[in-house]
Amino acid sequence: MRVQVHSEAQRAVVRTAMLDLWSDSDTGATFDVVMDLEGLDALRERGIAFEVLVPDIDVVAAAERARIEGAEIARPGNWFAEYRDYDTVDAYLDVLAARRPDLARVEHLGVSTNGRRIRALRLSAAEGEAKAIVVNGGQHAREWISVMVSTCVADRMVAGYDTDPRIRGVLDARVVWVAPVINPDGYVHSWESDRYWRKNRAEPYGVDLNRNWSVGFGGRGSSSNRRSQIYRGPHAFSEPETRALRDLITREPVIAHVDFHSFGQMILYPWGHTKKPAPERDRLAALGDAMASAIAATHGERYKLMSAADLYTAGGTALDWSYGEGGADGFTIELRPTGGSGFVLPPEQIVPTCDEGLAAVLALAERVD
Numbered sequence: 001m002r003v004q005v006h007s008e009a010q011r012a013v014v015r016t017a018m019l020d021l022w023s024d025s026d027t028g029a030t031f032d033v034v035m036d037l038e039g040l041d042a043l044r045e046r047g048i049a050f051e052v053l054v055p056d057i058d059v060v061a062a063a064e065r066a067r068i069e070g071a072e073i074a075r076p077g078n079w080f081a082e083y084r085d086y087d088t089v090d091a092y093l094d095v096l097a098a099r100r101p102d103l104a105r106v107e108h109l110g111v112s113t114n115g116r117r118i119r120a121l122r123l124s125a126a127e128g129e130a131k132a133i134v135v136n137g138g139q140h141a142r143e144w145i146s147v148m149v150s151t152c153v154a155d156r157m158v159a160g161y162d163t164d165p166r167i168r169g170v171l172d173a174r175v176v177w178v179a180p181v182i183n184p185d186g187y188v189h190s191w192e193s194d195r196y197w198r199k200n201r202a203e204p205y206g207v208d209l210n211r212n213w214s215v216g217f218g219g220r221g222s223s224s225n226r227r228s229q230i231y232r233g234p235h236a237f238s239e240p241e242t243r244a245l246r247d248l249i250t251r252e253p254v255i256a257h258v259d260f261h262s263f264g265q266m267i268l269y270p271w272g273h274t275k276k277p278a279p280e281r282d283r284l285a286a287l288g289d290a291m292a293s294a295i296a297a298t299h300g301e302r303y304k305l306m307s308a309a310d311l312y313t314a315g316g317t318a319l320d321w322s323y324g325e326g327g328a329d330g331f332t333i334e335l336r337p338t339g340g341s342g343f344v345l346p347p348e349q350i351v352p353t354c355d356e357g358l359a360a361v362l363a364l365a366e367r368v369d
Contacts, residue, residue: 001040002339004030004049017042020196021229022342024210024261025221025312032342034196053339060344061195067347080152080350083144086116086188089151089180093121096158103171104158110244112185113202118244120179121154125161125171132175132252133365134328136245137260139209139318141186141197142343145335145353146260150180152354153361170365177248183209183241196343198229200241207233210259211316212242215324216273219315232316245318249326256287256329256368257322258361263342264334265303267292267360270323272308272332273315281307284329287367291331294363295356301336303356308332329368333360 005011006029015026017039023031034057035043043050054060064083071082079092097104103125109118124130137143137150157176160167170176181187185201199206208229211222214236218224222232237243249257269284271277278284288305295303308319322330336345336353345353 001035001050001052002030002032003043010046010048013042013046013048023312025230025314027221028312031312032339054342057196057342057344060341064195064344079155080148080354082347083148083350084151085191086181086184089147090117090119090184092151093119093154093180096121096154100158100161103161104154109179109248110240112183112241113200113239114185116184116188118179118182118184118241120177120248122175122177123154123157123171124175125168126173126175129253130173130175131369132177132254133361133368134177134179134245134249134252134254134257135260135361136179136182136258138181138183138187139241139259140261141183141190141199142195143260143262143335144190144343145262145345145350147180147187148350149260149335149354149357150178152350153358154178154180156354156358166362166366170362174365175252176361176365177252177254179245179248182245199231200239202233202239205231207231207239209239209242210261210318211314212236212239213246213316213318213321215320216271216315216317219273219313221273221312221314222316230314236316242318246321246326249322249328254322254326254328256364257318257326257331258364259318259322259330259332260335260357261332262335262345263337263339265301265336265338266311266332266334267303267305268308268311268319268332268334269305270308270320270330272317272320273313275309275313278307278323284323287329287364288331290363290367291333291360294359298355298359299352301356303333331364333357
């Protein structure tokens with residue numbers, strides 16, 4: 001449900017009663033949580049306003065599992081009709097590289113906590129050294145649509161280079177790196193054991209990778225409690241998954257970074273760890289506005305634009321590190337939906353959400369410098 005608190009005392013009640021946090025932070029006036037019936041009673045007793053978004057998240061997850069297990073293997077050209085597990089997504093990078101070896105190659109970024117490979121597709125037709133854009137999904141395991149949209153960006157660029165002048169223009173001038181699954185262990189766990197798992201699989205309780213970056217590390221909106229959904233880890237870049245993405249951005253001439261998440265339909269720009277405006281706030285907002293306009297032009301969906309801290313204050317996030325230390329314009333795009341089904345987005349929304357993700361990346365690539 002979505003709760004609305006009017007005091008720190010009410011916030012404390014929600015924190016005590018909730019089973020899980022679905023928003024990235026519980027520091028704002030409104031955020032999404034999971035409650036049982038006892039928790040609901042606690043909200044009612046304290047007069048805390050709430051709206052039920054998903055009446056039974058376990059039923060929704062079970063229905064999704066049954067649907068996926070019963071689905072036929074998608075035919076070529078229909079790959080995005082259903083969600084894909086880690087092995088399938090990872091293998092698809094090789095398929096895309098094989099289709100256009102003149103444009104694409106797969107590169108190894110690192111290895112996860114449990115030994116799974118983290119890979120990216122490098123896309124470019126540029127001659128000589130070109131400035132780069134990094135696109136990733138799957139920092140948070142349960143955000144399956146972020147994995148699909150990242151993969152879709154790569155797919156559309158490979159398929160559209162010869163026929164779409166905008167894609168050709170971007171790849172003739174830029175390098176685009178796409179890393180669909182930054183958190184492979186958590187993603188596998190969300191498929192096999194716990195659909196709503198968020199963190200990586202570091203023992204014993206996992207680390208929230210999007211609190212493990214060094215800019216603002218340890219600040220508000222993260223936690224030192226290992227059981228917390230926003231546990232930041234023992235120190236910045238303690239996790240091999242964040243180090244893998246950091247090292248890519250550090251070694252390449254990256255000028256922009258898009259970190260896909262879900263849900264909420266928002267475009268966020270730095271800062272996230274402080275309310276203080278970023279040094280180039282107006283330019284970042286203009287780039288974000290161009291992405292929001294491009295998204296709206298695809299299917300009419302509105303993505304709210306704001307600095308990350310205006311939504312909630314959170315230290316140790318990827319977008320703040322990309323901008324503050326990585327030398328790139330960092331953005332977080334929270335994909336569909338605005339609420340409703342939450343992390344379990346119906347499969348018929350994969351393709352239109354892919355359209356929106358690609359539109360945003362192209363708009364950014366054409367404007368950033």
